[in-house]
Amino acid sequence: MTPRSAGTSAHGAELKRCGMARACLQAVKYLMFAFNLLFWLGGCGVLGVGIWLAATQGSFATLSSSFPSLSAANLLIITGAFVMAIGFVGCLGAIKENKCLLLTFFLLLLLVFLLEATIAILFFAYTDKIDRYAQQDLKKGLHLYGTQGNVGLTNAWSIIQTDFRCCGVSNYTDWFEVYNATRVPDSCCLEFSESCGLHAPGTWWKAPCYETVKVWLQENLLAVGIFGLCTALVQILGLTFAMTMYCQVVKADTYCA
Numbered sequence: 549m550t551p552r553s554a555g556t557s558a559h560g561a562e563l564k565r566c567g568m569a570r571a572c573l574q575a576v577k578y579l580m581f582a583f584n585l586l587f588w589l590g591g592c593g594v595l596g597v598g599i600w601l602a603a604t605q606g607s608f609a610t611l612s613s614s615f616p617s618l619s620a621a622n623l624l625i626i627t628g629a630f631v632m633a634i635g636f637v638g639c640l641g642a643i644k645e646n647k648c649l650l651l652t653f654f655l656l657l658l659l660v661f662l663l664e665a666t667i668a669i670l671f672f673a674y675t676d677k678i679d680r681y682a683q684q685d686l687k688k689g690l691h692l693y694g695t696q697g698n699v700g701l702t703n704a705w706s707i708i709q710t711d712f713r714c715c716g717v718s719n720y721t722d723w724f725e726v727y728n729a730t731r732v733p734d735s736c737c738l739e740f741s742e743s744c745g746l747h748a749p750g751t752w753w754k755a756p757c758y759e760t761v762k763v764w765l766q767e768n769l770l771a772v773g774i775f776g777l778c779t780a781l782v783q784i785l786g787l788t789f790a791m792t793m794y795c796q797v798v799k800a801d802t803y804c805a
Contacts, residue, residue, distance in 0.1 A: 566804040573645070573796040580789040581642040587786065588635030595628025619700070634660070638790065645797050654790040661783045668776075683758055686717045690726050693733065706735040712764070714757035720749065
């Protein structure tokens with residue numbers, strides 16, 4: 549084989565490797581773009597629901613006195629905006645085949661995944677302490693019921709007690725400390741009527757709201773678990789796409805330089 553033919557053969561092999569690398573990159577590129585487009589659209593949906601809740605249900609706030617901004621609307625708005633930002637970075641990184649953007653997407657998604665895992669572990673490790681703190685905080689919040697500037701908290705307690713047929717955090721007597729009298733809100737009544745909370749205890753719901761809601765969550769634990777598992781799988785899929793495409797970009801740059 550002459551030096552010229554050997555060089556031509558080597559050049560042909562390099563072109564073949566470059567073509568294969570580019571073909572693989574294109575396949576991963578469009579898959580990652582489609583994934584991140586769905587990711588971004590999901591973020592838009594969550595953000596939209598959050599804005600809708602804030603606009604139409606703005607008077608429904610958190611039950612916590614320590615975290616007054618921790619409402620469903622605010623959580624959805626923050627989550628939606630963050631998901632949209634991550635999805636946008638992923639889409640841009642995929643289309644531009646930009647290693648910096650791909651790495652940024654990977655690190656952001658990894659950070660979110662690790663943060664969620666840490667919160668889940670801490671929640672199960674300190675369940676008893678969280679239970680005690682939550683009940684104390686909710687009881688503290690009862691004293692804001694019906695006061696000026698706390699319409700959201702008032703509405704939230706009214707809806708919880710009416711829908712779950714319960715009264716107070718751990719007992720209907722929690723309200724006695726709030727009113728300094730043998731009295732509960734009208735939403736605690738078995739049959740609602742004006743000032744029915746002033747009637748005898750026999751006309752009120754007896755179930756504690758904290759335990760009632762907790763039991764309801766435990767009964768729906770399967771749905772919560774499936775949602776959490778699906779969320780984790782989507783994030784792992786996103787991490788896999790990002791790392792695969794990053795490697796394909798590096799490979800294409802090496803073979804096609």
